[in-house]
Amino acid sequence: MARYAIATEDKQARRKAILDAAKTLFLAGDGTLPSAGDIANASQLAKGTVYLYFRTKEEIFSALLAASLLDSLKELESVLSELKGRRADKVASFIASFVSIIESRPELLRLDAISYGVLEKNLEAETMLEVKREFIIALSHTASMIESVMKISAGRGVLLLMRTFAMTRGIWQASQPCDIDLLDEALALPVLQPVFHTELTEALNEYWRGALAS
Structure with a gap:
């Protein structure tokens, strides 16, 4: 049993090392997926070892996205378990925590943006x-x-959460840097490139208050 436990711990440690290396490389890059070889080098593992855990680089980043989403949901549940008082106060606290959790995981929305077009199209159906x-x-x-x-x-x-994620995706995409030099100064308004944290907090508060009042 002891040897089995150690072997399991070793596997988990290698898998985590691969995902950690992939995240670091992805966040430091230009938005394209690093190669399995680069991930292997960054995790100090052989390329063949990486392929023992993941069949493709897309599978690596799908696992990274899934882990980020699941960890975010766990954090939200921890927040929910502590909420007290009036519903309005609970909503405000929940949304503040949601925005903070999303911002603490910069890989989440960047990977989500390429999930359908890049990651899922290169996954085996069973894995997806x-x-x-x-x-x-x-x-x-x-x-x-x-x-x-x-x-x-x-x-x-479920509806509240799904719509919250949908609004988060849209506001994040709108908040990404654009080439202001290509815009007429009269068009370079804050509404065209909102501050993510501020706009997301305000939009979600408005949505949740309205949704829960109806």
């Missing part, structure tokens, strides 16, 4: 379905906690 299944289970659990804490009907929590 397993990733989605795990996410749906976790999302449903978090949604149930939202329904309990906010005292809303069953099914509303």
